[in-house]
Amino acid sequence: MSEKYNPRVIEKKWQQHWAELQSFKSEVNPKKEKYYILEMFPYPSGKIHMGHVRNYTLGDVIARFKRAQNFNVMHPMGWDAFGLPAENAAIENKTSPKDWTYENINTMKEQLQRMGFSIDWSRELATCDKSYYLQQQKLFKYFFEQGLIYKKESLVNWDPLENTVLANEQVIDGKGWRSGAEVEQKKLSQWFFKITDLAEDLMNGLEKLDGWPEKVKLMQQNWIGKSYGCEIDFEISQHEGTIDTDKIKIFTTRPDTIFGATFCALSPFHPLVDEIISNDETVNMEVQKLRALKINEESISKDEKIGIKTKLSIKHPFIKDKNLPVYIANFILMDYGSGAIYGCPAHDQRDLDFANKYNLEVIQVVDGDRDFDGQTAYTEDGKIINSDFLNGMQIEEAKEKAISEIEKLEIGKRTINYRLRDWGISRQRYWGCPIPIMYREDGEIILVPDENLPVELPEDVDLQKTGNPLENHSSWKNTKCPETGMNAIRETDTLDTFVDSAWYFLRFCSPTLETEAFRKSDIDYWMPVDQYVGGIEHAILHLLYSRFFTRALKLKDIDEPFQSLFTQGMVCHNTYKNTSGEWVYPDDVKFENSKLIQISKELEVTEGPIESMSKSKKNVIDPQSIITNYGADSARWFMLSDSPPERDINWSESGIQGSWKFCQKIWTLVYQNKHIFKKKSQVSDYSGETKRFIGQIHEQLDVITRSIEKFQMNVAVAKIYEMVNLISKFKCDQEEKEEALRESLVILIRVIEPMIPHLAEECWELTYNKKALIDEPWPRVKKELLVKENVVVVIQVNGKRRGEVTIKKDADENAVTEKINEVQNIKDLLEEQNIKKTIFVPNKILNIVL
RNA sequence: GCGGAUAUGGUGGAAUCGGUAGACACGCUGGUUUUAGGUACCAGUGAGGCAACUCAUGGGGGUUCGAGUCCCUCUAUCCGCACCA
Numbered sequence: 001m002s003e004k005y006n007p008r009v010i011e012k013k014w015q016q017h018w019a020e021l022q023s024f025k026s027e028v029n030p031k032k033e034k035y036y037i038l039e040m041f042p043y044p045s046g047k048i049h050m051g052h053v054r055n056y057t058l059g060d061v062i063a064r065f066k067r068a069q070n071f072n073v074m075h076p077m078g079w080d081a082f083g084l085p086a087e088n089a090a091i092e093n094k095t096s097p098k099d100w101t102y103e104n105i106n107t108m109k110e111q112l113q114r115m116g117f118s119i120d121w122s123r124e125l126a127t128c129d130k131s132y133y134l135q136q137q138k139l140f141k142y143f144f145e146q147g148l149i150y151k152k153e154s155l156v157n158w159d160p161l162e163n164t165v166l167a168n169e170q171v172i173d174g175k176g177w178r179s180g181a182e183v184e185q186k187k188l189s190q191w192f193f194k195i196t197d198l199a200e201d202l203m204n205g206l207e208k209l210d211g212w213p214e215k216v217k218l219m220q221q222n223w224i225g226k227s228y229g230c231e232i233d234f235e236i237s238q239h240e241g242t243i244d245t246d247k248i249k250i251f252t253t254r255p256d257t258i259f260g261a262t263f264c265a266l267s268p269f270h271p272l273v274d275e276i277i278s279n280d281e282t283v284n285m286e287v288q289k290l291r292a293l294k295i296n297e298e299s300i301s302k303d304e305k306i307g308i309k310t311k312l313s314i315k316h317p318f319i320k321d322k323n324l325p326v327y328i329a330n331f332i333l334m335d336y337g338s339g340a341i342y343g344c345p346a347h348d349q350r351d352l353d354f355a356n357k358y359n360l361e362v363i364q365v366v367d368g369d370r371d372f373d374g375q376t377a378y379t380e381d382g383k384i385i386n387s388d389f390l391n392g393m394q395i396e397e398a399k400e401k402a403i404s405e406i407e408k409l410e411i412g413k414r415t416i417n418y419r420l421r422d423w424g425i426s427r428q429r430y431w432g433c434p435i436p437i438m439y440r441e442d443g444e445i446i447l448v449p450d451e452n453l454p455v456e457l458p459e460d461v462d463l464q465k466t467g468n469p470l471e472n473h474s475s476w477k478n479t480k481c482p483e484t485g486m487n488a489i490r491e492t493d494t495l496d497t498f499v500d501s502a503w504y505f506l507r508f509c510s511p512t513l514e515t516e517a518f519r520k521s522d523i524d525y526w527m528p529v530d531q532y533v534g535g536i537e538h539a540i541l542h543l544l545y546s547r548f549f550t551r552a553l554k555l556k557d558i559d560e561p562f563q564s565l566f567t568q569g570m571v572c573h574n575t576y577k578n579t580s581g582e583w584v585y586p587d588d589v590k591f592e593n594s595k596l597i598q599i600s601k602e603l604e605v606t607e608g609p610i611e612s613m614s615k616s617k618k619n620v621i622d623p624q625s626i627i628t629n630y631g632a633d634s635a636r637w638f639m640l641s642d643s644p645p646e647r648d649i650n651w652s653e654s655g656i657q658g659s660w661k662f663c664q665k666i667w668t669l670v671y672q673n674k675h676i677f678k679k680k681s682q683v684s685d686y687s688g689e690t691k692r693f694i695g696q697i698h699e700q701l702d703v704i705t706r707s708i709e710k711f712q713m714n715v716a717v718a719k720i721y722e723m724v725n726l727i728s729k730f731k732c733d734q735e736e737k738e739e740a741l742r743e744s745l746v747i748l749i750r751v752i753e754p755m756i757p758h759l760a761e762e763c764w765e766l767t768y769n770k771k772a773l774i775d776e777p778w779p780r781v782k783k784e785l786l787v788k789e790n791v792v793v794v795i796q797v798n799g800k801r802r803g804e805v806t807i808k809k810d811a812d813e814n815a816v817t818e819k820i821n822e823v824q825n826i827k828d829l830l831e832e833q834n835i836k837k838t839i840f841v842p843n844k845i846l847n848i849v850l
Numbered sequence: 851g852c853g854g855a856u857a858u859g860g861u862g863g864a865a866u867c868g869g870u871a872g873a874c875a876c877g878c879u880g881g882u883u884u885u886a887g888g889u890a891c892c893a894g895u896g897a898g899g900c901a902a903c904u905c906a907u908g909g910g911g912g913u914u915c916g917a918g919u920c921c922c923u924c925u926a927u928c929c930g931c932a933c934c935a
Contacts, residue, residue: 043935083935156933167933215854219930222853297931301851335932349851420932427933497935539854541932570929612928642862642875648928650862654876661889662875668890706866718864718874725874794870799916801870839915845869849915 005667007631011758015116023774024118026074028525035071036526037063038505040534040542041078044104044126045085048111050571050613050651051535053623057639057755058568058713059533060117064754065708067118068778074526076508077112077119079105081128082497084167086431090463097431098459101128111624115632116757118774123511127433127500132507134454135517136495137436139503139553141447148194148552154335154424155269157294158186163466165428174294184292187269190426191435191493195548199224199418201559202547211531211564213646216539223540225419229253230403231338232412234264234314237323243275248314248326251337251417255406256398259387260344260365262355264314265307265329267339268295273328276310283308283328290330300331305354317411318388329354335421349377366395423545425496430461430469432494438479441487452482455490468492501542502549505529505561523555529562536567566711569648570612573619578603583618587625610650621651633756634659640713640755662721663759666752669728669745670763676732676742677767683739690740693730695785697723697744702781704751717755723748747779795826796847802826813840820846 002009018024039059042052063075079101086097093100105126112119125132143149157166161181165188170177195202203224206217232255233247248264266273268290277284286308293299312326324342331350332341345355346364355362356374364372368382384390389405390398406412426435434455436448448455458476461469470477470492481488509522543562550561576584578598588599596605613620626635638659643649686694700723707716727748732741746767753760753773764773788809793816795803803826805819817838820826839847 040935045935080935085934165933169934171933219854223930223932297852299851303851424933429933496933498933501935535935536855536929537935540930542935644863647856647863652862652876655862658876664889712864714862715864715874721874792870796869796916799869799914804870837915839869841869845916847869847915 005664010762014758014761024120026120032072035066035073036529037531038529043080054639057636061754076123079126081126082432133433153187155185158184193423195423227253237315238313240311249338250340255402257344260363261342262361263343264326267332267334269334270339306330352377426493428468435491437491438488502545531564532562533566568645572610572612573651575617575619576605585618630660633759641717674766681739694740698782698785791843794845
């Protein structure tokens, strides 16, 4: 044990100690209250990055804090190990995705262990483990049998050169990122989860989630997007060629504007469009152009509206002899409503843009405060005009009336529509969980029997070849039906990796169970997750899918997987560019002669804006170098200092140095006082100055405790600084004071443990305590010491602070008023003035209004 | 475009309830000690003013005895938009 703070030695020492004693292994213990803390598991991309360090440091503070509060804490860790980057790496480096992934897992596990996180590694799992995806295939079968899985056609980004499906991020300016080929929208038959079946339930469940940030709940609510409207069948009045149907079903949320309808628009992927283009080659060519465009909500609202006029017309249901032209348009989603709308240009901006472009009629049917100018759609409140039986009504009333008339004519019905779409889970990729389905030669689609699971990923695949590697692997793909012996073809799609992460928190409860995905008794004890910590970028999809899974699995008593949720901010850093316009790593930049210079190339560098750390902009700091230079505790402390956890944090060299200095300061403070722990004192009560000192310590302890509970780690950190400053200045010259110093140091060591555990343990060793620090309970706040005898009451004149008086606690207004006379400048202000009234807040403020 | 968020000194940020704005830290300035130096310690540090005091929480307006906090409005920046995880 040395006088100098030596993180390299002590961190290794305590990590070994915890590992040997299996200090963080968790087991079901019905006698003890459980606490399940979980951080979003990482994708094993290579090395840990600062975002991980921040995420897991936050979670670890909570894990260690709750343990100190006598909870039976489970804090597991695993790997979200399937995904695209493994395939990309395989193509670039000619390695296998499996080897690449497991190598990364090893590296990252070592790094996480080097951070000293209190993780129960006995529960470790990787979603690419056979044992994990075996259970996932069983869950797939369960969902299938529950009727929650179906197949339908849907669109993908298709790279015709690589013969493969591209992720959105692989499409850059409409071109394939590797091939540069023009990306097409291709229809493929794909598997879907019927998440929309539970849309209502998922929305209502949000109300109960008190521990979730309001903004995340709102984002989910908007994502589900419940809306009330109606379907209307419009009769086709004119067409050319043979058309299979005589109606077009449209969906609207604004049936009150039915009399303002002036055209009809179909999605380019509407089934009727297939018929139209089979009759008309000119339209066909135009439609193919529209179909090649990527349509999402963003493009609908921003991009130029394009329409193709068809030879069809539809009849207006309420206006005799009025026919509306039918267009095929790029701003209609096939997945929303019925894939067809009627356009009411006066009251919808998209429709108006379209009508203005194609010179269509615009009829105003809602009139309100603002004049309608023909350029900005009128979407505000108002009264219905130009609308026959709806005239004079308010919007809501008119909606009701229109729907009831439509239902009376039996040409449509009231519907509830959700913006939420079913969850497409098919991926035409290799590195994912195989779908346990076979297509038999007799046309039957069968589920692979349990005894033949898992359907294993073949390892002998050629990723260099274009197309889906599983599709190309004929000996894997062609198989026999285990029941009938008939020839069969395996499903070559794999599952979306969001499926992997939609139930991993359940698997952590029974990580090694072979017979089932999880043991019921384990789930009953550990679930739900008490605190989930992760990035805001998962606010919608991952969390919604996990909620869907938990509900669909019908676990008794549990429908919400995450009791509380905390979303942390990102880690940012300045960006640097050299004179040739290349991004430069911060490590490669030095400051010389008041210029920034790139060390490796000796080029001048300019400093760019602070952005979230990303490999593409090279503004990353490798946590490994920080751990090596400063130690894990300093890195942890920095992550918790200054910025509130939910906000973005800017990495700075001076900040990490400050953290290191602080760790050193704590060590010096405890080490210099180590002799006082040898003695045992008889002091049971404090007086005077010592009482005030220890009172302040307990006040700080109180704030630290409450701050950690509220996730305000930066506030807790600031109070710990204050505590250290206070203890450092405390002059210890008598027995009573020595006892106070001892008590305060013990409190300090205990409260820093969740944040900087190695240093805390090393300090604890100096106190001659037999019990391990991690098993030491959180210190109790001595409430009796928080009561102050005197308080400062601020005196205001006309709401402005003019002075203060120190007075006995709970003194009344008269007592305060009397004391004012001692304050000269207030006396002057009050002279020869009439006091209109006074506002008195006990122990806080006296405001005198003149 | 829609949806969500954020804005306080030179910097990161603090401020239970509407009640002393700027805690704590970084940086900077001056000093002390040891060292070649990093280090450690002490003092100062929102702006203006000799001072009394005035001004100050993105801009403008409002409610209130009193607003960083509540209401309206504007501006700027960031995030998401369904195959990245």
